[in-house]
Amino acid sequence: MTKARIVLGTALGAALICGGMAMAQKPVDNVSGKKHPNLASAQRLSQQAWEKIGAAQQANEWDMDGHAAKAKDLLDQVNRELKLAAQAANKNHK
Numbered sequence: 001m002t003k004a005r006i007v008l009g010t011a012l013g014a015a016l017i018c019g020g021m022a023m024a025q026k027p028v029d030n031v032s033g034k035k036h037p038n039l040a041s042a043q044r045l046s047q048q049a050w051e052k053i054g055a056a057q058q059a060n061e062w063d064m065d066g067h068a069a070k071a072k073d074l075l076d077q078v079n080r081e082l083k084l085a086a087q088a089a090n091k092n093h094k
Contacts, residue, residue, distance in 0.1 A: 026047065026050055026051070027043065027046050027047045027050055027075055027076055027078070027079035030043070030083055031043050031082055031083055031086045032086065035086070035089075035090065036085075036086045036089060039082050039085055039086050039089075042078075042082055043079055043082050043083075046075045046078050046079050046082070047079070049075055050072055050075045050076070053068050053071055053072050053075070054072070056068060057069075
């Protein structure tokens with residue numbers, strides 16, 4: 001391989017990694033622990049799992065074939081669903 005191809009491949013790989021990191025947002029704690037202690041606890045656990053996956057990615061130099069990034073995306077989705085569940089409970093118990 002020529003030096004130019006190696007540099008281009010490295011640059012593209014770095015761009016893909018950065019793009020993958022930008023897609024998965026760290027889950028936020030936005031469910032009331034007073035109104036919904038179980039949902040709030042689940043939300044905290046999903047945030048902790050997201051952080052542990054990030055640590056695993058760093059420890060493995062981001063070489064996980066995209067599976068860790070997908071897991072982080074799914075945890076972000078879990079977080080949004082937990083918020084929707086709390087909102088539905090609020091609406092149905094007024």
